[in-house]
Amino acid sequence: MTTFLGMPGLPVATERGTLRGADTFPVAARKALADTQLRKNLGHATSTIRAKRARVVGELDDWEELRAAGAAIKADVMARLPELLVQLEENVTARGGHVHWARDADEANRIVLDLVRAAGTPDDPVTSVVKVKSMATQEIGLNEALAEAGIAAVETDLAELIVQLSDDTPSHILVPAIHRNRAEIRQIFLDHMPDVDPGLTDEPRVLAMAARAYLRRTFLAARVAVSGANFAIAETGTLAVVESEGNGRMCLTLPQTLVTVMGIEKLLPTWRDLEVFLQLLPRSSTGERMNPYTSMWTGAPKTSGGTSGGTADGAPDGPQEFHLVLLDNGRTATLADEAGRQALHCIRCSACLNVCPVYERTGGHAYGSVYPGPIGAVLTPQLAGMHGHGADAPAGGDPVDTLPYASSLCGACFDACPVRIDIPSMLVHLRAKHVETAQAQRRVPGLPASAENAAMSAAAWVMRDAGRFSLAEKGLQLGRVLARDGRIRSLPPPLSAWTTSRDAPAPPPETFRQWWARTRGDRS
Amino acid sequence: MTTSARDEVLDRIRTALGRSGAAAPEPSPVPREYRTSLGRAPGDPVLLDLLVDRLVDYKAEVHRCPPGAVGATVAAALAAHGARRIAAPAGLPAAWLAGADVETVTDGAAPDGGEALSVATLDAVDGVLTGCAVAVAQTGTIVLDSSPVCGRRALTLVPDYHLIVVEAAQVVGSVPEALPRLDAVRPLTWVSGPSATSDIELDRVEGVHGPRTLVVVLVEG
Ligand code: SF4
Numbered sequence: 001m002t003t004f005l006g007m008p009g010l011p012v013a014t015e016r017g018t019l020r021g022a023d024t025f026p027v028a029a030r031k032a033l034a035d036t037q038l039r040k041n042l043g044h045a046t047s048t049i050r051a052k053r054a055r056v057v058g059e060l061d062d063w064e065e066l067r068a069a070g071a072a073i074k075a076d077v078m079a080r081l082p083e084l085l086v087q088l089e090e091n092v093t094a095r096g097g098h099v100h101w102a103r104d105a106d107e108a109n110r111i112v113l114d115l116v117r118a119a120g121t122p123d124d125p126v127t128s129v130v131k132v133k134s135m136a137t138q139e140i141g142l143n144e145a146l147a148e149a150g151i152a153a154v155e156t157d158l159a160e161l162i163v164q165l166s167d168d169t170p171s172h173i174l175v176p177a178i179h180r181n182r183a184e185i186r187q188i189f190l191d192h193m194p195d196v197d198p199g200l201t202d203e204p205r206v207l208a209m210a211a212r213a214y215l216r217r218t219f220l221a222a223r224v225a226v227s228g229a230n231f232a233i234a235e236t237g238t239l240a241v242v243e244s245e246g247n248g249r250m251c252l253t254l255p256q257t258l259v260t261v262m263g264i265e266k267l268l269p270t271w272r273d274l275e276v277f278l279q280l281l282p283r284s285s286t287g288e289r290m291n292p293y294t295s296m297w298t299g300a301p302k303t304s305g306g307t308s309g310g311t312a313d314g315a316p317d318g319p320q321e322f323h324l325v326l327l328d329n330g331r332t333a334t335l336a337d338e339a340g341r342q343a344l345h346c347i348r349c350s351a352c353l354n355v356c357p358v359y360e361r362t363g364g365h366a367y368g369s370v371y372p373g374p375i376g377a378v379l380t381p382q383l384a385g386m387h388g389h390g391a392d393a394p395a396g397g398d399p400v401d402t403l404p405y406a407s408s409l410c411g412a413c414f415d416a417c418p419v420r421i422d423i424p425s426m427l428v429h430l431r432a433k434h435v436e437t438a439q440a441q442r443r444v445p446g447l448p449a450s451a452e453n454a455a456m457s458a459a460a461w462v463m464r465d466a467g468r469f470s471l472a473e474k475g476l477q478l479g480r481v482l483a484r485d486g487r488i489r490s491l492p493p494p495l496s497a498w499t500t501s502r503d504a505p506a507p508p509p510e511t512f513r514q515w516w517a518r519t520r521g522d523r524s
Numbered sequence: 525m526t527t528s529a530r531d532e533v534l535d536r537i538r539t540a541l542g543r544s545g546a547a548a549p550e551p552s553p554v555p556r557e558y559r560t561s562l563g564r565a566p567g568d569p570v571l572l573d574l575l576v577d578r579l580v581d582y583k584a585e586v587h588r589c590p591p592g593a594v595g596a597t598v599a600a601a602l603a604a605h606g607a608r609r610i611a612a613p614a615g616l617p618a619a620w621l622a623g624a625d626v627e628t629v630t631d632g633a634a635p636d637g638g639e640a641l642s643v644a645t646l647d648a649v650d651g652v653l654t655g656c657a658v659a660v661a662q663t664g665t666i667v668l669d670s671s672p673v674c675g676r677r678a679l680t681l682v683p684d685y686h687l688i689v690v691e692a693a694q695v696v697g698s699v700p701e702a703l704p705r706l707d708a709v710r711p712l713t714w715v716s717g718p719s720a721t722s723d724i725e726l727d728r729v730e731g732v733h734g735p736r737t738l739v740v741v742l743v744e745g
Contacts, residue, residue, distance in 0.1 A: 010536055041725070048726050065558035072554045079541070082534050083548040095709060101529040158732065159723035175723060182724055204724040208732055215733065220643055220682075236708040246681070246719035246734030253677040254643065264533065269551065271708045275700035276558070278714075282663075286722070289578065290663035290699075293734060294714035295677075301670075301711055317676035317711050328533045336540035 012385035013330035014104040016141035019384040020394075021368015025402040028366040029358075038171075038179050042363050045178045046354040052287025053351060053416075059289070060279070069276045071420040074345035077267050078335065084234040084267050085326065091237025095299025097322040104329050105140035112142060112226060112259055113149050115323050119224045119257040126151065126224050132241060132248045133157035134228025135173065135348055136261045136327055138370040139383075142226065153226065154218055156247035158211050165192040171364035173350040173372070174285055179363060182207065215247065225251035225319070229262040230347070231277060232324075235270045238298045239324070242281060242291050252295045258319035263327050265335075265344040277347065280418035284349035297322070330383035339429045343379045345419045352413035352423060358406055367406065368399055374413035377403040378426040386430070388437045401438075404430035562662060562697025571661040571695050572744060578664025582717025583730050584738040590745050594689060595623035597741050598653065601687060602626055605737070607650035611641060611683055615672020616653065620689055626650075631679050643682055651685030652735075657712075658705045659690045662698045666690060666740070668713045669706060677711050686735035688715075691743045 013019055021028060032038060057063050077084060089099040102108035120126035129146065131137065131153050143153040143164075155164040159177035163170050166188045170176030177185070186202040193214050200210055227248065231240040239260060241248045252258060268277065282291045300322040335341045353359045353373030364372035369380040386401045387393035404427045413423040527535075538544065564571050572588075579586050589597040602610065602624050610626045621628055629649060632640040646652075655673035659666045666688055668674040680686055696702050706712060719734035730736065 010540060045726055060559075062558040065555070068555050069558055072552065076552045076554065079549050079552065081541070082537050082543075085534070085537075101533050103529050103532055107529060156733075157723075158721045162723070175726065177723055178726075182727075185724055204727040205729045207724055208721055208729040212732055219733070220647065233708065238708045244719065245721045245732040247732070249677070249681050249713065250733050253681055264537070272703060273554075275560070275703050276556075278699050279558075288716070290660070290665045290714070290716040292582075292716050292719050294712075296708070296712040296714075298709040298711075317670050318678075326533070328536065332533065332536035332540045335537060341540075 010333040010336050011104070011330070012333050013139070013383045014106050016105050016144070018105075018139055018141050019369045019371070019380050019400070021399050023368065024397070024399045025366060025368070025406045028368060028399075029362040029406070032362045032366045037181065038363050039361060041178055041181060042171075042360055045172070045175060046360045049174070049287055049350075049354045053284060053354070054287075056283045056287055056289055060283070066276055066279055067418055067420050070280050070347075070418055071345065073268060073273050073276060074419050077265070077269060078341060078344060080269070081264065081267070081335070084269055085264060087234040088232055088237060088267060089326075091234070092239075092299055092322075092324055093237075095237055096301075097237070097299040097324055100323060100325045102325055102327050102329070105327075106145075108140045108261060108325055108327050108329065109142055109145035111325050112261065113146060113151070115257070115259050116146065116151055116224050116226075117149075119321070128152040128154055128218075128222070129224040129226050130218060130222040130251050130255065131155050131160075132225070132227040132243070132251045133160050133176070134226075134261065135370060136228045136263050137226060138170070140261070140327065140329060142261065154215075154222075156215050156219070156251060157243075158208060158245060158247075161211055161215070162188055165189070169365065170370070171372070172353060173348055173364075174353075179365075215250075219247075219250040219254055222251070222255045224257045224259065225255040226259045226261065227251055229260050229266055230281065231274065232262060232267050233269075233271050233274070234267055236298060238271070238296050240274070240294060240296045242278075242285075242294045244286065244292045246293055249293055249295055252297065253318050255319055257321040257323070259323045259325065261325045261327060263329075263344075264331055281347055281349055284347075284351040284416070284418040330385075333385070334379070334382040337382065340378065340382050340426055342421050343375065343382055343426060345421050346375050346379065347419060348375075349418055351416040351418065352421075355412040355416045357408060357410060357412070362406075367403060369403070374407060374423045374427075375421070377406050378423055378430060381430055381434075386434050386437065388434070388441050390437070390441050401434050404434060558700075559698065560700040562701070564697055566694065566696050566701075567692035568695075568697075569744075571697055572692060572742060574661040574697075575659055575664060575690075575695055576742065578661065579717070579740055582664050584664075584717050584740055586740045586742060588742045588744055591743055594741060594743055595619050595621070598687065598689070599623035599625065601739050601741065602651070602653075605651065605685060605739075607685065609649045611646060611649045611652040611679060613654055613672060613675025613679060615675075616655065617673070620655075621653065631675055640676070641679070643678065646678060646682035649683050651687060651737075652680055652683040653687045653689070654680055655689050655691075656694060658702045659695045660697075660699055660702045661695055663716060665699075665702075665714050665716045667702060667706060668715065670711045677713055680713065681734060684735055685737045685739070686715075687739040687741065689741045689743060692745065695742075 092099050100111045116126050146153045155161050162177040162185055171179040182202040185207055189196050229239045230242045282288045301317040352375050356374050359373040367376045369376050371379045381400050381403050384400050387398040389397050407427050409424045411424050576586050587597050598620055611629050613631055654675055656666045657669035670676055718730050718738040719732045720730050721732045722728050
């Protein structure tokens, strides 16, 4: 058994280094906190997007009803997942598309690689593909897998291009290069973009146009595109990609072959359900009433007079070959945990990142996973498994285990989530599960009880009960006495074991819950 | 023979859900208490004003005209842009381009069997003129559906300038009102303003890969 999470026999994601970082969250976070440029950029980005989101969400007086519908639709999808997937497959196939199933990352990568190879000929092999930003392909490490086979995957989203050119990793779901400022981006382009104008300035418009020129040549010549999908409609077989720049349209329209990699949880039952999600997603994500471009396609549009998704006059429209790869990679293990499966409802809007006080300070890299922020803290441990100090764990303990603790449980993520995912409760649930495993492993001879386990147990025990939680908050006031410069660098035993590996922030003079009780609590 | 990935994934899902061979549950009812309509008929003047407001907010150029003046309005917009060579879908009403002093290249002009324009040709024209399937006032969105008046997707993607004629009767209030008017199996492109990126320090730059200029002629009455 590889993990305690999920049902026995339901394997977690295969490890390609995209879900499990090298450092524990506290260690990685401390590094990130030392980067003042990063903190400044993140603070600016998250506060700007938060304000935009609040404005456009405030325009809709039925926002809560939309959220309730979104949550109910996703719960229905999970309950009927096998039937809906089969229905999707039938409809995609009926319209000329091909559907592939992948148990894990390696299998998905192999499928995509074979499809890319098949799109070329021995004399004229395909050596590069264009890519639309996609979390699923990042999760499976597709670019690296293709590179190992000698095929270059060109990221066409501006931010992903910046990240790729600088051999970096994304730090935010929505704005992956937010940790870079304009001067750095200019330098990245000068150093790594072929044929770039050496007189390039650091004006965002000038930089964006340099990327346009570079990518346009690539788009017009590309034979194969790889994308993700935001939604798939079981009832019709329709796929949807929501984007801003138009690189998605380019990839989905111009090449002859399109391969879409999609997690099995991205389904919606009916065409009508889009009326909910096309309202929830753009407003939650970029804070726009609608994103600039949404593309929808069904199968491989052929020239057959409008009955197969082709144009009414019979002209070809878009890729003549369409392949959909449906990906498990730990999703069924996540689904098996009733208290954790809600994490699969996520529509990757990133609203929870932007409202999270922890994410705002540490940024995405500290989470060590392609899924950062509050949703990452609950999704990553379930997809990848929490291995504790067990046989499957990296030496020194599994960094993934620290993710459910990367939160102050303030609840802002739940309030922001367009599909009402109860992230705080899931965090507490995962902490409890982590502690159970740690305790089980401690009983195994030869595995020493670590101070971290003890501290985690105490934390989980405290979190599980509201009364204990507020008692603990009172205890936090003591912490202020011990703090210097706002950091606690050493605590008395037994907690000293905790602070040898990390500082604890000095507790605020009053916690949110205490403030609430003092100012408003009497009304509830 | 090993189990196929398909069977195994489906099996895993059933195991995860604790369903062994049992029939699928009925769809659970979804509470749809949100607004499914703004309560105004398509083309209502209030909706037209709202659409224009949203389009302008997204930096689209908007012209309003009566039905008899589409040709003249299109001609003026194209002239102001300095457009000389314009691509058009096969089903474009002739009157829309009647007044314009431009060379028109028509894409895949079936039923008389014309050729689909090459990407290189599309890259070289000064712009493209199309109609649309539906427009959503509340979000400032125009939907193209690959019908004869919209053309295939590449036609409206490669040229740098896109002029769309929207007729009042095509303008609905909200997203829930637009979906039933669309055919899901046609390739659809929902356009809300010109393409944009905010990837560099969140500074919004309009016009990345799609047409950098979006012009809308709204036909009223
Ligand atoms: S958990 Fe909710 S708020 Fe966070 S990214 Fe997913 S859908 Fe958005």
